[in-house]
Amino acid sequence: MDSYNSIVKDLRKDAYSVKGRLQSIIYDNRFVSTFDNYALVANERCGLWYVQPHQIHASVYFKSTDGHTGQWRFSLRRLNFNLLPILGRNGTVVLVDSTRKGKLMPDALLKTAPIWCAVLNYILFEDQSDDLEVPEVFKNLQKDNWLATPREMVSESEHHAIAQKIPEFAREVTKLQLITKNEITKRLGKKMPIVPQWQYPGKEAVEERSDCFSLCCLTASAREVKPRDWPYSFPYIQGAADDHELWATKEIAQGKLDHEVFWERIYYEPEDDVRIVDMATGDIYPWLSEEEMILRINKIYDDDSEEGQLMVETKPLGDTGLFLGKIADNIPLNLLKGSIPELAEIILLSPNYTIEIPEPISSKTESSIIDGKSEECKEVLNHDRQQILVKTFKIESSKKGAKELRGVLSDIIAHYNPQKKVLVLCESGTDLSAGICLCFLSRWFTLDWKSSEMPLHVNKDIIKQHLSKIQDFHNVNPSRNTLQSVNSCLMGGRILQSASGDSMYRKLHLFHGYHLSLICRTASLHFQIFNTSLFIMVRFLCLPGYLQSGKVFAEKSSGLRKILTKKLNYELDYIDPPTIINTKEELPFQLAADEAEANEKWNLIVENNLNRCWWVHTEDGEYKGFKEAVEYMVRLIEEKGPYDGIIGFSQGAAMSAVITNVIGKLAPNHGYFKTAVLFSSFAFTLPVDSEETMLEINAEIKNLDEYSKKVHLVPNYKDYFAPPLEFPTTVASIFGAEDAVVPPVRSEYLMSLYPERSVVKFQHDGGHYLPNKKVFLNPIVETIKNAVELKASL
Template sequence: MEYSQILKDLRRESATVRNRIQSIIFDAKYVAQFSEFPIVANERCGLWYVEPKNTAASVYFKSTDGHTGQWKFSLRRLNFHMLDLFQLSQTIVLVDSTRKGKIMPDALLKTVPMWCAVLNYIMFEKEDVDQWDELAKDNWLCTPPEMVSASEHSAMVKLIPEHAREVQKLGLVVKQELIQKLGAHKPLVPHWLYPGKKSRVSASDNQFSICCLTASRKTSSGTNVPGWHYTQPYVQGAADDHELWASPEICEGKLDHNLLWNEIYYEPADDLRVVDMATGDICLWLGEDEFLSRIEKIYTNSKSCKDTSAMDVSPLKNTGISIGAITQDLSFSEITKINDLISHIVVLSSEFAVTNVPKDSSVKIILHRVESSKKGSKQLREILPKIFETISTVSMQDQVIILCDSGKDLCVGLALAILAKYFDRDWNLVSSLPHVNKDVIKQHLCMVLSCRQVNPSRNTLQSVNTILM
């Protein structure tokens, strides 16, 4: 066999689902070494490297918010819920990964440091900071000099006051609220760890530490990785862009971190098991075809055992609006038994619906077949006016439940539109249409984020803005 063909076969082997999962398991063992601290997974990639039972929270710091020349503090991805964890521990570990060619993703290198710096700037503005003089000198920005150039660091420093002013102008968070969430008046300081770096988690009594941890080891070939004893090459950042390799043909497109750790990894049946529990790794004798066949059966079994009564819905305080996910057909009685004041149930889904609706029910069911995609987000421009024709009022006596496939995107868009149309910025019901602009939408989104961890896409927010303004 020619050398080029051997390389081609090796690349094909490294791209198999089996080898990706084994690489994820290998990296997860490294992450597990830090379990003495609360472990936070950065969506989406980081979720794969932490067992759900060991995940204190998940956040969404995007690498694109840290790309050169595009550094920003995202007003859509505030991640303020992570601050509450510091009341449990002065140090938390934030996990992410990246594909080959880099040691660390920009989300950990620059997005998180910018986030910390902006919040510190707000928390210590106009204060004597002699105690933290070294930290405060660059507008509180800390980046690793071996990975972020001095010129890039300097350019980021100049943007921090502007980002802080924007947060303050919108009233998204104030100094006292930050101190209350954290439980003390101390700065947030990022540190960086990755496989092969000879240091431990940094902790100090006079600061809150965010250990930015890369799960995967940097490698160009996938070979010569310490501790990797398998014939196929190691895949750095194997979980990245999982929708490209965990394709719709595999487990109906439902192969994710939850299925891996909650069902596949601990499968007890001998004829289905894929993991050797003596080593915690995938059975060496298991080929790709048999591996895929077994996880398909595990998925089918888990689906048949799923609790059909489970609902994932969050009320938006006392507005009468609740938002959530619909991941299977839901019976009318299952929805209404948790709330007998519902007047409307809105479902924005390409697959699922409300079933067994009584003919004499006064509750209006509004179903729009919308997929969770850029196309679906743009469809909201046609759908929202139609929904407003049906929903003329919202209150605690006339409540609305809004469901979409993810519980984080389309349902949030509709909720924001209703909030902006019928409520003021403090979520008090108003009799006339309030003035609406992009800042108002951002303020409503910030309050939604205090009720549920959501992540509406840019296209969803643009559709809301188009309809309301």
């Protein structure tokens, strides 16, 4: 810890000190303030620092990565439609952001915001290329798909490439019904295009127009190393606020220094002995050292916290009975109860804060562990006999917390009652709490937010549409990891647990067309679901080959993976092989003739976690680790299943065939797969003639009939390759005509062991690899889809 503190102190002594950053932000805010006669909108996150709270009309989130070269897109998660009525009321809006040293303007302002304008204009004026409603001055802009960019900063070729994508972006928005041309017109107040312009220090005149809505993209920071009127000895920092978590560290204001704390609590502090800003100049005292400034900031922050200010904001989501909010301190229960009448449940996600329950109120507390996260559930009875459930999960508002959310979402959803008022709190108020509300709405509410008596079918489009509607009410921005947790929970078919750990739902292995009569009982909950069509995500196990990890297999199967996950919403679970190869001498081949080169390659294999396999074939003909691998797979399937199918490559395909054959017997509660997809698969064989070797037979014989006469299954493993008499699985076998590692005849021999009606074969022209071209994969995908969905509806 001492070394960490010393490093932090040393870093602060350099040019990028906290004092230098805060003073640079103050300096840049003066430039932004010259646009005060316009509606100022801050672009999250950096832009929020440059607009004081009393100046800001709203915030939006145009992300620079959505405008990076070759990665242009219209974000369906960050819709920013709250900007439309502000444009409608004001005509001109100034969008404030900044960027770090070396750039004049961030891509968020150069390209992401212009893409947004172009897509909405394209929707607004679609099918009206000859319409007189489009003024003559905008005809050329319309021909360019409404894309406007500053040509001095965006090249002609890049501009043209982006413009070509605008129709595609617009179609995606309209297909999901996120907004229509009539809704755009209604929110703007009149039908006029939204046209961007760009401002930066040194170019300060905003062009006001009456024939369109103007989005003025303003970068707050100067690009100069030292602006002419910068009076300090320490350097000016362009884009000083960027990535504030990296410089506003945990020893400053308890790690809570952000734009709100700085402008609302630090900048205007009135007490002489602690304030850091000279009220006469509006600048940080020049004589104030870095260490003294931080001590004062901490004193101001700590004193404010001790005063017990109400640090919670709650926002309703229409008439759904759902409320989401931000918590920044311990909150008395009575305060929340008073602000939301008939509140029935509070869900709190925070490792730092609690809901304070007064002693006179009786309560019953239960604690449990769900997926490694502690949960506390308090059932509180008020003096007015109103019962409130307070549920606390110690999950922080961060990337890590968003991933941890996945482990508790199922439990949270299991207890939700759409007829009751529920408040969800997290430390950001825009991420985790928004994700939980999104789950509730997607599962229990129609798209017009009418509650349903039964859980509804959910897919990614429905989730996007509900998120869009939430953003119409409040400026939330659930992170990518939070949305992945939401998708996994709503479409992943997990077991739902009660607070006491009892099974609430059995694992539901049901698909389209199934109807269920299910009674769920726990210690605190009794309910029934009758005749409910449940749509549970199709799930596949994916087994990599020799010297591969699950990650590598996912990369090499990218073509198939993308179709199954993005087009069909299937879940693919990529598994690392359990058998570890400890030395390069265990390999059946040399990595290189040169020992040093071989060692280098082996070290690379180990570093990348690729020294794995399903078994090691020894010189005496044994398959070392095979039975342990089978046991490992059976345990995994029992714990994480059910799975509808299995996909394997090479050695992983052979193991997939084995698991396909035996899983119904070894894990009877799971049953057999609906399909197995085997790339370059094979069985364990020996020559009939002991004078011959498998190496020779595999290399020389191409004909299946001849091959079948020459080989037989290894006796000790014969049962593993024998499918049951009533075999319900469709087996897709894919092999390469030029595969020298697993010759096609080996795959064909394995297929000959299955009933002919169960096998579908696909041969490509290549070697030992996974084909990724759609034209080849489409019939394979159709086979998979038919096997999964038709059998589910029988």
